[in-house]
Amino acid sequence: MTAVRPVVGEGTSLDLIVSDVRALIGPAAAIDESLLDAALRGWSANTRRAFQSDLTLWGQWCRKRRVAAADATPELVAAWVRALAGTDLSDETPRAMATIERYLVHVGWAYRMAALTDPTTAPLVKLEKKAARKRLGVRQRQARAIRFKGDIADLDSPASGVCLAHLIKACRRDLLGLRDEALLRMAYDSAGRRSELVAIDVAHVEAPDGQGAGTLFIPKSKTDQEGEGAYAYLSPVTMRAIARWRDAAHIDRGPLFRRVETHFDGSVAAVGRAALHPNSITLIYRRLIRAAHAKKLLGVMGEAELERWVAAVSSHSIRVGVAQDNFAADESLPAIMQAYRWRDPRTVMRYGARLAAKSGASARMAERLAEN
Known part of the structure; x- marks a missing residue:
C-alpha cells in the first residue's frame, strides 16, 4: 500500500479523502491508494470536493437504513435513485438527473478503490436510472443569459432590459464600481468561467497594442486541466477599465479581482489582497441587476419579474450571453468554440437554441404568413 501524501492542488489532500473512503467502507478494507492518488491528481479541485460531498450523502443514506456501506446491495442503491428522482416518498430533496448520475459515478469509484463489488453498476440500478431519466428528463437548467444589449434581434438596436450595458451603467463611481466594471467587461470579452475570472493575475493581462487592445492569458481552465x-x-x-481599477486600487501584482470591503453605510473601507471567491461572481451579478433596477435602467419590470431574473442568473450568465451574441452576429460554430474555449459543440448549440428558435426557419415562415 502506498504512503499517503498530499494531492497537489486546491485545499483537498489525499489523506483526508482516504479517511472519507475508509469511513464509508470500513476500516478493514484495503484501499488502493495508488489508484486513488492517480485519480485525485487527475481530477480538478471541484471534482475532488464533489467526490467527498457525494460520499457523505451516500453514507448518510446507508446509515438511515441501518446498512453498512460496505455491505450495500444494488437494491439499496436503486432505492436511493428512486428517492432522489422523487419517485418514492422520502425526505430526500429531488435532484436533477445529471446530479444523480454524478453521485453514482463517485460512489462507484469509492467501491472500486476499495476493491469491493460496485453496487452502482448492477442491472437493477441501470434500469432505475433509465426510469429516473424518463421521469426527470435530461435537460439541464441553463443560466439566464446576460447579453451585451439584451434580448434584441438587431445588434445595432438600443440596449434593452437586463444586459451588460445596463449593468455597467449601474456600477458605482468608486472603487467597488471600478472593480465591478472591469470584471463585467473582462467576463464578456473572455467569456470567462468563474474559476477563470478569479484566477486572473495582473501578469496574465498583456499590455495593450497600438490600438489599445490587449490579451488575457488563461493558464488553466475547466477544459484544460493539463495547463x-x-x-x-x-x-x-x-x-481602460482594467487600468482605472488597478490605478485606483494600487494593484501592481497578484490577483486582479479582489474583495472591496465596505463600511456599514456602504462606503468603501479597503481593498483586500486575496482573489475573489468563485461564489462571489454570481452575487456580484445579482447585486448589479438590483442596482440597475433601482436606477430604472431595466424598463418596465415589476418586483416579481426582477426576482425571477435574479434567481435565474449565475456566474455562467455572461458566458451564455456571449454565445448568443456571437450566434446573432452570424459567427460560425468553430469560430465561437475556438475563441471562447468550448470543446463540446452541443453545449454551445444548447446556449444558442433559444435564440435560434426566434430567428430560424419557423420564425421566418410565421412572420411571412402573418403579413398576408
Whole structure:
C-alpha cells in the first residue's frame, strides 16, 4: 500500500479523502491508494470536493437504513435513485438527473478503490436510472443569459432590459464600481468561467497594442486541466477599465479581482489582497441587476419579474450571453468554440437554441404568413 501524501492542488489532500473512503467502507478494507492518488491528481479541485460531498450523502443514506456501506446491495442503491428522482416518498430533496448520475459515478469509484463489488453498476440500478431519466428528463437548467444589449434581434438596436450595458451603467463611481466594471467587461470579452475570472493575475493581462487592445492569458481552465493555456482578446475599452481599477486600487501584482470591503453605510473601507471567491461572481451579478433596477435602467419590470431574473442568473450568465451574441452576429460554430474555449459543440448549440428558435426557419415562415 502506498504512503499517503498530499494531492497537489486546491485545499483537498489525499489523506483526508482516504479517511472519507475508509469511513464509508470500513476500516478493514484495503484501499488502493495508488489508484486513488492517480485519480485525485487527475481530477480538478471541484471534482475532488464533489467526490467527498457525494460520499457523505451516500453514507448518510446507508446509515438511515441501518446498512453498512460496505455491505450495500444494488437494491439499496436503486432505492436511493428512486428517492432522489422523487419517485418514492422520502425526505430526500429531488435532484436533477445529471446530479444523480454524478453521485453514482463517485460512489462507484469509492467501491472500486476499495476493491469491493460496485453496487452502482448492477442491472437493477441501470434500469432505475433509465426510469429516473424518463421521469426527470435530461435537460439541464441553463443560466439566464446576460447579453451585451439584451434580448434584441438587431445588434445595432438600443440596449434593452437586463444586459451588460445596463449593468455597467449601474456600477458605482468608486472603487467597488471600478472593480465591478472591469470584471463585467473582462467576463464578456473572455467569456470567462468563474474559476477563470478569479484566477486572473495582473501578469496574465498583456499590455495593450497600438490600438489599445490587449490579451488575457488563461493558464488553466475547466477544459484544460493539463495547463496548456489559452488566450482571450481584450477590447480597448476593457483594457481602460482594467487600468482605472488597478490605478485606483494600487494593484501592481497578484490577483486582479479582489474583495472591496465596505463600511456599514456602504462606503468603501479597503481593498483586500486575496482573489475573489468563485461564489462571489454570481452575487456580484445579482447585486448589479438590483442596482440597475433601482436606477430604472431595466424598463418596465415589476418586483416579481426582477426576482425571477435574479434567481435565474449565475456566474455562467455572461458566458451564455456571449454565445448568443456571437450566434446573432452570424459567427460560425468553430469560430465561437475556438475563441471562447468550448470543446463540446452541443453545449454551445444548447446556449444558442433559444435564440435560434426566434430567428430560424419557423420564425421566418410565421412572420411571412402573418403579413398576408
